[in-house]
Amino acid sequence: MLNKRVIPILLIRNDDLVKSVKYNNYKYIGDPLNVIKIFNEKEVDELIVLDVEKSKNNEELNYELIKNFASECYMPLTYGGGIKNLEQAEKLFSLGIEKILINSANFKDYQLIKNISKEFGSQSVIAGVDINKSFFNKFYLYDWVSKKKKLDINTHIQNCIKNGAGELLINFVFNEGTLSGFDTKWLDFINYEISIPLIVNGGINSIQNIEQCLKCEKIDAVGIGAFFIYYGPHNAVLISYTSNKG
Amino acid sequence: MSINLIKCGLGNVGSVKNALNKIGYHPNIVERPDQFNYNFKKIILPGVGSFDSFIASLKKSGLFDEIIYLVKRQQFSILGICVGLQSFFETSEEGAETGLSLIKGRVVRINSIKQIKVPHMGWNDLIIKKNKKLLFDLPKKNFYFAHSYYAKCLFEEDILAYTIYDENIPAVINSNNVYGVQFHPEKSFLQGQKILKNFIELC
Numbered sequence: 001m002l003n004k005r006v007i008p009i010l011l012i013r014n015d016d017l018v019k020s021v022k023y024n025n026y027k028y029i030g031d032p033l034n035v036i037k038i039f040n041e042k043e044v045d046e047l048i049v050l051d052v053e054k055s056k057n058n059e060e061l062n063y064e065l066i067k068n069f070a071s072e073c074y075m076p077l078t079y080g081g082g083i084k085n086l087e088q089a090e091k092l093f094s095l096g097i098e099k100i101l102i103n104s105a106n107f108k109d110y111q112l113i114k115n116i117s118k119e120f121g122s123q124s125v126i127a128g129v130d131i132n133k134s135f136f137n138k139f140y141l142y143d144w145v146s147k148k149k150k151l152d153i154n155t156h157i158q159n160c161i162k163n164g165a166g167e168l169l170i171n172f173v174f175n176e177g178t179l180s181g182f183d184t185k186w187l188d189f190i191n192y193e194i195s196i197p198l199i200v201n202g203g204i205n206s207i208q209n210i211e212q213c214l215k216c217e218k219i220d221a222v223g224i225g226a227f228f229i230y231y232g233p234h235n236a237v238l239i240s241y242t243s244n245k246g
Numbered sequence: 247m248s249i250n251l252i253k254c255g256l257g258n259v260g261s262v263k264n265a266l267n268k269i270g271y272h273p274n275i276v277e278r279p280d281q282f283n284y285n286f287k288k289i290i291l292p293g294v295g296s297f298d299s300f301i302a303s304l305k306k307s308g309l310f311d312e313i314i315y316l317v318k319r320q321q322f323s324i325l326g327i328c329v330g331l332q333s334f335f336e337t338s339e340e341g342a343e344t345g346l347s348l349i350k351g352r353v354v355r356i357n358s359i360k361q362i363k364v365p366h367m368g369w370n371d372l373i374i375k376k377n378k379k380l381l382f383d384l385p386k387k388n389f390y391f392a393h394s395y396y397a398k399c400l401f402e403e404d405i406l407a408y409t410i411y412d413e414n415i416p417a418v419i420n421s422n423n424v425y426g427v428q429f430h431p432e433k434s435f436l437q438g439q440k441i442l443k444n445f446i447e448l449c
Contacts, residue, residue: 002370002411003388043435045369046390071264076390076433093294096260098392098433120295121329123365123392166365166394197367220363 005045005221021177054082070096103128110163117164127160172202265432279312293329298341331426350400379448389429
């Protein structure tokens with residue numbers, strides 16, 4: 001049977017591995033390549049690497065760095081951050097990236113997802129969706145490039161699926177990096193069947209918390225950042241992993 | 247010792263090359279029909295992308311006819327990965343192009359009547375029906391899958407292993423010198439590398 005996945009999510013900024021709290025307060029962790037090597041040795045189900053500033057700063061991708069990442073991964077590797085066109089996607093696939101995550105570009109239109117899916121198949125494109133919480137505890141779709149509240153969350157998700165996304169990564173920004181636990185109730189706003197695999201991310205803080213998430217029918221995979229990077233009460237850097245594989 | 251690795255427009259040749267390097271092989275990258283190494287009669291055909299765009303790029307580069315010739319007339323063994331495997335069949339529900347037609351059958355979409363999620367994505371187990379050389383001595387039996395379509399073989403005996411995802415999905419196929427895996431051995435750690443090694447050394 002198909003095993004649900006546990007996926008470390010690594011954040012890159014200026015070619016360094018960093019870790020944020022609520023996509024803010026970036027802290028330097030180390031050399032991303034070393035950490036990727038460690039995760040490879042631990043036989044992680046998959047790995048997601050996101051560059052947090054490429055889209056914001058409208059920068060070109062560092063293909064040499066990404067190529068090095070890919071050559072250390074004997075498991076599936078997803079890259080996201082700053083991808084604007086099909087040529088970039090093609091280059092990434094040729095370097096050994098399996099899946100591309102598109103987030104900011106979906107706020108313009110869904111053409112990029114559509115084109116990647118048409119050319120490379122829907123299994124090669126993940127739609128990233130960031131959700132934040134207002135003062136009144138209301139969820140809203142968070143566009144962290146323009147910082148504007150725009151579309152309705154469910155409309156946006158449906159549009160991503162309709163245009164060919166093969167997987168969905170929902171980040172709960174208000175809880176990201178906080179190590180305060182992931183609550184599967186947050187998914188209650190999804191009151192329909194999502195036809196593609198769903199990865200959730202934001203605040204997972206224990207093995208039990210991972211197990212709770214994986215028991216949730218809506219969830220196919222959990223993304224984990226801080227919990228696999230930090231250890232102990234003072235958040236010392238120590239790379240760890242736990243697998244759901246039998 | 248240089249196995250022929252086909253780089254065709256959308257193929258994930260980078261990952262396969264990495265995995266081959268890891269097991270000590272440095273592939274001969276083939277982008278045109280005149281680049282095949284005849285001293286090493288083995289071909290790996292990785293595939294990413296939709297059926298039609300993959301077949302179209304094989305045709306555009308002239309590799310489509312050359313592969314058929316080498317496999318049928320020159321006894322080259324071929325290993326197709328994912329869409330590479332699917333390209334061995336005659337037709338696909340994903341498109342209108344005709345495949346390489348090296349194996350009888352057709353490619354169909356994973357049945358979504360039971361609201362099962364498509365793509366089939368992640369680590370799944372092999373159920374081995376016929377233990378042939380390609381599957382020799384695997385350290386583990388779970389492999390990474392990422393696909394929305396799969397090959398329905400006309401002949402049951404062409405299926406070496408299944409995986410279960412709502413229905414039985416042929417995961418490893420073989421007919422004479424034609425081999426295919428629906429999963430990604432290049433992204434399945436040591437067990438995947440073992441399959442590549444078995445193909446190169448035993449098949």
